[in-house]
Amino acid sequence: MPTLYLNEQGTRLGKKDERLIILRGQELINDIPVIKVDRVIVMGQGVQVSHAAIVFLAQRGIPLIFTTQSGGSQKAMVSAGLGNNAALRLAQCRIVDNPHLAVPLVQAIVVGKVANQIQLLERYGSDWGGMGLRAKQTMQHVIQQTQHMPDIEQLRGLEGAGAAAYWGTWSAVFKTAWGFAGRAYRPTPDPLNALLSFGYTLLLNDLMTAVQALSFDPYLGVFHTVQFGRPSLALDLEEEFRPCIVDRMVLDVLDAGLLQMSNFSRTEKGFLLNDRARKSFIQAYEQRMQTPIRYQGTGNNEPMRRVLLLQTQHLARVLQGEEPRYQPYVWRD
Structure with a gap:
């Protein structure tokens, strides 16, 4: 799973140990080892991302990209920065x-x-x-x-x-x-x-x-x-x-x-x-x-x-x- 797409409105991305977890309310929808993810794309304002998950992804150099719900344009990107070169x-x-x-x-x-x-x-x-x-x-x-x-x-x-x-x-x-x-x-x-x-x-x-x-x-x-x-x-x-x-x-x-x-x-x-x-x-x-x-x-x-x-x-x-x-x-x- 190089790219994790989150487009189901009403869900939330969190973290637990070295894993990303996707929740709907208190229900666990998915549980993914972070080692299997190269980037995360969040589609729409109805998908929430916890502060802990944002920090977790940034520390591991995994880009977190926010787009419109339709995926039509990129609105923001959280990453480790421009790099040292x-x-x-x-x-x-x-x-x-x-x-x-x-x-x-x-x-x-x-x-x-x-x-x-x-x-x-x-x-x-x-x-x-x-x-x-x-x-x-x-x-x-x-x-x-x-x-x-x-x-x-x-x-x-x-x-x-x-x-x-x-x-x-x-x-x-x-x-x-x-x-x-x-x-x-x-x-x-x-x-x-x-x-x-x-x-x-x-x-x-x-x-x-x-x-x-x-x-x-x-x-x-x-x-x-x-x-x-x-x-x-x-x-x-x-x-x-x-x-x-x-x-x-x-x-x-x-x-x-x-x-x-x-x-x-x-x-x-x-x-x-x-x-x-x-x-x-x-x-x-x-x-x-x-x-x-x-x-x-x-x-x-x-x-x-x-x-x-x-x-x-x-x-x-x-x-x-x-x-x-x-x-x-x-x-x-």
């Missing part, structure tokens, strides 16, 4: 403050994301007709232009052109059945956008854990601009993984018929998953994150969650001059 954070600040130094990293982020989007279209788009083929051609052109573009703002524009082609294909396939007209959020206008946003939040939680474990400042990124409260570095790292983890998982869920329109409700905040669908999606996400895949950096099969950490370690070595250039993770079956 101040030299890495200085290197991070230098690249964030110098666009010339940041360009190769931004190029890699865009290439990795678009390459993985192409991989997804090649895997799932055989039945999507000419729309998918035209999108791939556009996205391949984006990759070619990205490799020679020295301006960060224009690189963001190229990423946007690739995204428009990619999500345009999704819209052509899913607009009639699911109302998907393109990527949108806050509020989520349809069930597919709700699924994507929820999945991206789960993935971002994992990357926040990885960057803080290595002493990065998660709020200083290069592709995503620095804004108050925005975990820009974690979002930068997330880009290459969105297609091969979350987008792929959403398509697998749809192909298997695991979710229907009845699994969603429409609110003033947009479409939301119901509790049962949310639990099912979390289970599918955890299964994906624990599944070994071939990782180019080691040549070995590694669990996907470990690949996130390995890529974050790779970035740390690049920023500290130990490796020449960041190589994004590119999905290969």
Whole structure:
């Protein structure tokens, strides 16, 4: 159980000896050895966490993350802090403050994301007709232009052109059945956008854990601009993984018929998953994150969650001059 999710409102997380306990009133629901938990995610204001449990988790370096009940956004994170590698954070600040130094990293982020989007279209788009083929051609052109573009703002524009082609294909396939007209959020206008946003939040939680474990400042990124409260570095790292983890998982869920329109409700905040669908999606996400895949950096099969950490370690070595250039993770079956 690498991640402990607490989303049942009216429950409470406590501790007893070296174990985490989950209670509903005086009833013991679960009893988990802390050694089996890598992070805890609390979803909703109706889940309480005891002071003793907060201190217990912080002392053991286990992040405690608070999100909305829908899981749509992270509200707070309790952790041991930024870590003791101040030299890495200085290197991070230098690249964030110098666009010339940041360009190769931004190029890699865009290439990795678009390459993985192409991989997804090649895997799932055989039945999507000419729309998918035209999108791939556009996205391949984006990759070619990205490799020679020295301006960060224009690189963001190229990423946007690739995204428009990619999500345009999704819209052509899913607009009639699911109302998907393109990527949108806050509020989520349809069930597919709700699924994507929820999945991206789960993935971002994992990357926040990885960057803080290595002493990065998660709020200083290069592709995503620095804004108050925005975990820009974690979002930068997330880009290459969105297609091969979350987008792929959403398509697998749809192909298997695991979710229907009845699994969603429409609110003033947009479409939301119901509790049962949310639990099912979390289970599918955890299964994906624990599944070994071939990782180019080691040549070995590694669990996907470990690949996130390995890529974050790779970035740390690049920023500290130990490796020449960041190589994004590119999905290969």
